[in-house]
Amino acid sequence: MEYRRILLDGVVTEVHRMGDRLVSRDGRAISVSEAAHLAPVQPTKIIAVHLNYRSRVEEFGTRLPDAPTYFHKPVSALNAHGGDVVRPAGCKFLNYEGEIAVVIGRTCRNIAPADAGHYIAGYTVANDYGLHDFRDTDAGSMLRVKGSDTLAPIGPGVVPDWDFHGKRIRTLVNDEVVQDGNTDEMRWDMHYLVADIARTITLVPGDVLLTGTPANSRPVEPGDVVEVEVEGLGVLRNRIVTGPEPVRADVGAQPTESEEVRSTALGGDWEFRGIRPPAR
Template identity: 80%
Template sequence: MPEYRRILLDGVVVETVREGEELVAGDGRRIKVEEARHLPPVVPSKIIAVHLNHRSRVEEFQIKLGGTPTYFHKPTSSLNAHGGAIVRPDGCKWLNYEGEVAIVIGKTARNIAPDDAGEYIAGYTVANDFGLHDFRDTDAGSMLRVKGSDTLCPLGPGLVTDWDFRGRSLRTLVNGKVVQDGSTDEMTWDMHYLVADIARTITLYPGDVLLSGTPANSRPVRPGDVVEVEVEGLGRLTNHVVAGPAAVRTDVGAQPTESEEVLSTALGGDWEFRGIRPPRR
């Protein structure tokens, strides 16, 4: 399966093809994979994410899905890459990982049937749909700051074409320990359905990204943690969490909170029922 990566090479953005443990530029230059400075593999005009899709996640929250998916938007300013730092602003505590598969659009899609959606997909990449749940009380509907704050949408390391999404394992690791372990087979709505659903009323352009949902056990991470998302056939996306250099301004807007909704979402919806005190971070 061909894999394409965007990197910064000698100060210039270069598109490369992976050949074994090397990345090869169009002019023949080669660089070892581990030495490359990665960029997001695509430049989308929009990033759309499904709220809940994996059955294990739905069961974890003990809720019942509706008959169709719901979505939220992550601004393109949230984009990050393989090897990039995830910034947790000072004064915030509830930054959660969410390992996912990202769908990348290959040609303009509008009003297409699910059976035809595969023709409009360029390929897939790994994503980590980080969420800053400290802002959930104010942005629970839009998820704008929760999911759209700077650095919270790492994609990569590369774009893989001709990848069959069926029956693929998806794992998230924190500091080398597996914390999420799921499969694309537990998705309620598959990749083709999601693309066709959005394209009914929103035109999708080449490079646009759809995030397809996360398995159970999304939990908070703290500065110093290394978070990896590994998808069978797509590779491993690695990021590290750092502390923001400044606190969120207090002279404007809603402030971070620690309500029951914030804590139960960050900790999987179970802390208050099991007598578990939320960790202080």
């Protein structure tokens, strides 16, 4: 069973998928292709892990820490299947990151990894976009890099009881495959991540954890159509557009194009210099 949230006759409605139809509890139905999708859940927080996939680690020529590290995307960044992803005017380095999202189903605090599955409502597809033009000023927090408006599309639906082992995850830009990985690459699986965060942060129903991306995150351009396809979860599709106005120049740090910005956006190793594995 797959659950979605859509606008049906102008009203936010929870539906479940039956083949190529979305059906509400009162029996109304609409085709999947005609539905106006909303994010399938309304989280109080969106938490994302940094490096987790082996191919991404190898791409950067670095090593994983002993335990996962995380950053926070504000809920105002939330977006949905079919929604436009905005690259602000004057910015250049908006990168896709195809991911899998864990959706919490029960209030969760201080649990063992072996018990985490009981607190998960299901899984969905995500794209953890990064606006690297702000990396020079926000590298520590990733706030604007990962938290600007529209940069957290998830969906189209939530699939309960999905076995996350051995599943293929691909990202396509204009129908060309640009990321191709498998969940077996993950150093820390979904249950571990939930239990780790819940040691000190209470997770509540609807909260979302993003679980990392495979290698080859790269910038996209306005007009590009980006799809993230996960085996058993479906396809999340979004179009890149240019924001109507540039970032205000009369306040705050401005977008930059430093060596660090370019290296990170284009797959370099800038942020991992100094923490390479020891020579063998």
